[in-house]
Amino acid sequence: VAxxxxxxxxEQIFYIGDTARVPYGGKSRETVERYSLxxxxxxxxxxxxxxxxxxxxxxxxxxxxxxRTFDQPVCGVIQPGAEAAVAATRTGKIGILGTxxxxxxxxxxxxxxxxxxxxxxxxxPGPLLVPLIEEGLLDDPVTxxxxxxxxxxxxxxxxxTLVLGCTHxxxxxxxxxxxxxxxxxxxxxxxxxxxxxxxILSSQGNAAAxxxxxxxxxxxxxxxxxxxxxxxxxxxxxxDQIEVRQLQDL
Amino acid sequence: VAxxxxxxxxEQIFYIGDTARVPYGGKSRETVERYSLxxxxxxxxxxxxxxxxxxxxxxxxxxxxxxRTFDQPVCGVIQPGAEAAVAATRTGKIGILGTxxxxxxxxxxxxxxxxxxxxxxxxxPGPLLVPLIEEGLLDDPVTxxxxxxxxxxxxxxxxxTLVLGCTHxxxxxxxxxxxxxxxxxxxxxxxxxxxxxxxILSSQGNAAAxxxxxxxxxxxxxxxxxxxxxxxxxxxxxxDQIEVRQLQDL
Numbered sequence: 001v002a003x004x005x006x007x008x009x010x011e012q013i014f015y016i017g018d019t020a021r022v023p024y025g026g027k028s029r030e031t032v033e034r035y036s037l038x039x040x041x042x043x044x045x046x047x048x049x050x051x052x053x054x055x056x057x058x059x060x061x062x063x064x065x066x067x068r069t070f071d072q073p074v075c076g077v078i079q080p081g082a083e084a085a086v087a088a089t090r091t092g093k094i095g096i097l098g099t100x101x102x103x104x105x106x107x108x109x110x111x112x113x114x115x116x117x118x119x120x121x122x123x124x125p126g127p128l129l130v131p132l133i134e135e136g137l138l139d140d141p142v143t144x145x146x147x148x149x150x151x152x153x154x155x156x157x158x159x160x161t162l163v164l165g166c167t168h169x170x171x172x173x174x175x176x177x178x179x180x181x182x183x184x185x186x187x188x189x190x191x192x193x194x195x196x197x198x199x200i201l202s203s204q205g206n207a208a209a210x211x212x213x214x215x216x217x218x219x220x221x222x223x224x225x226x227x228x229x230x231x232x233x234x235x236x237x238x239x240d241q242i243e244v245r246q247l248q249d250l
Numbered sequence: 251v252a253x254x255x256x257x258x259x260x261e262q263i264f265y266i267g268d269t270a271r272v273p274y275g276g277k278s279r280e281t282v283e284r285y286s287l288x289x290x291x292x293x294x295x296x297x298x299x300x301x302x303x304x305x306x307x308x309x310x311x312x313x314x315x316x317x318r319t320f321d322q323p324v325c326g327v328i329q330p331g332a333e334a335a336v337a338a339t340r341t342g343k344i345g346i347l348g349t350x351x352x353x354x355x356x357x358x359x360x361x362x363x364x365x366x367x368x369x370x371x372x373x374x375p376g377p378l379l380v381p382l383i384e385e386g387l388l389d390d391p392v393t394x395x396x397x398x399x400x401x402x403x404x405x406x407x408x409x410x411t412l413v414l415g416c417t418h419x420x421x422x423x424x425x426x427x428x429x430x431x432x433x434x435x436x437x438x439x440x441x442x443x444x445x446x447x448x449x450i451l452s453s454q455g456n457a458a459a460x461x462x463x464x465x466x467x468x469x470x471x472x473x474x475x476x477x478x479x480x481x482x483x484x485x486x487x488x489x490d491q492i493e494v495r496q497l498q499d500l
Binding site: 034131221 | 269270271276277278280281284377378381382384385391392395396471472473496
């Protein structure tokens with residue numbers, strides 16, 4: 001959302017966060033598909049001209065089901081992240097840090113191999129990072145220790161590029177950079193994904209006029225969200241009113 | 251479940267774990283009530299003669315709604331834990347470690363004050379403990395460091411009894427004992443809750459015959475459950491087949 005607001009300030013964004021059922025990172029494909037289709041239906045009913053799946057787990061597991069179901073273009077974050085990684089690597093060795101579900105899906109491997117079959121890809125799940133981020137421990141020795149455990153096996157493979165394969169992880173960019181050092185390029189999909197969205201809207205003649213006044217509307221499926229305060233502060237993203245939408249009400 | 255199986259081996263237990271929507275510990279009362287009523291309906295439809303809410307967060311937030319809704323007796327884990335704590339304390343200073351939602355609810359304070367209004371109660375949420383336990387880091391320096399942060403403010407108040415106010419936490423009993431030392435009594439509600447259940451069944455003439463062959467049937471709302479392996483091993487609880495029940499199907 002922060003990258004989209006920055007690149008496309010004239011667009012109206014309706015963001016829905018499934019706070020009643022997060023985290024998705026340890027759930028099965030069936031469940032992530034079901035939840036993603038429910039969320040997609042809320043966005044489609046709200047008149048979305050394009051749907052962004054701003055979650056790596058949902059992108060990795062539910063993109064085909066979403067694309068089949070909705071008439072709108074559906075844009076995930078795996079493909080933009082894969083392109084950024086392939087563009088960044090010099091040694092051809094890319095590491096992927098993601099949720100258990102994203103890593104198990106092999107979605108990054110598939111996307112990267114389609115771009116460049118020569119690249120070697122090494123993946124490791126980082127299941128404690130989302131809880132640590134949600135607690136706001138962005139700059140904490142415990143978080144540093146956990147990051148070290150997750151990235152050391154990847155560093156041992158000689159990677160020169162590390163994909164932050166979960167939309168939470170860029171909040172740990174500084175902490176991860178401290179652990180991996182300056183020679184590893186950290187890649188996330190936010191700005192690449194925003195460029196994808198811009199291109200799709202332009203090519204379909206669907207972009208808002210530059211003079212339009214964009215905005216951000218936020219809905220959550222549960223009104224308790226400790227993380228919202230962390231995200232607001234870390235992303236410097238102004239969010240005014242929050243709606244609560246119980247999905248079964250739809 | 252382990253405590254019930256041990257005390258009441260002749261009873262048939264139907265356990266349902268809402269793995270598609272866990273953890274509950276950071277959710278609102280409304281959402282926890284809604285999910286608990288859905289789970290309760292599955293158990294009632296399965297012919298339960300008594301419903302055990304084997305989760306502190308759901309006990310703290312949803313017990314009144316569950317008791318109003320179902321004809322069966324509903325037994326939570328807060329009351330048994332409160333009784334065990336009041337029985338254990340010598341100094342009259344009790345600490346509560348629980349999820350954010352359990353601590354915010356004040357359910358332990360209320361239950362303990364009704365038993366003994368003189369007791370002083372100090373609470374602290376431990377939001378990272380469930381993720382650490384689910385990762386199986388039961389005996390790990392990172393877990394020890396996180397426990398230290400959560401219990402130090404309570405130790406500073408001079409507590410002599412610490413309630414493990416989340417059904418996950420007993421898996422950290424050894425690690426917590428190492429941090430708090432031998433002078434603090436650790437209390438959890440499992441065995442007390444099992445005794446409650448036994449008493450209710452006896453007083454209602456609903457207990458299984460001692461010669462009956464009890465059993466355990468397990469259903470989960472999502473089939474991926476990394477934690478199940480951790481729990482099986484830590485609790486030495488044999489679980490054979492696992493059913494998957496999507497709640498919307500009911």
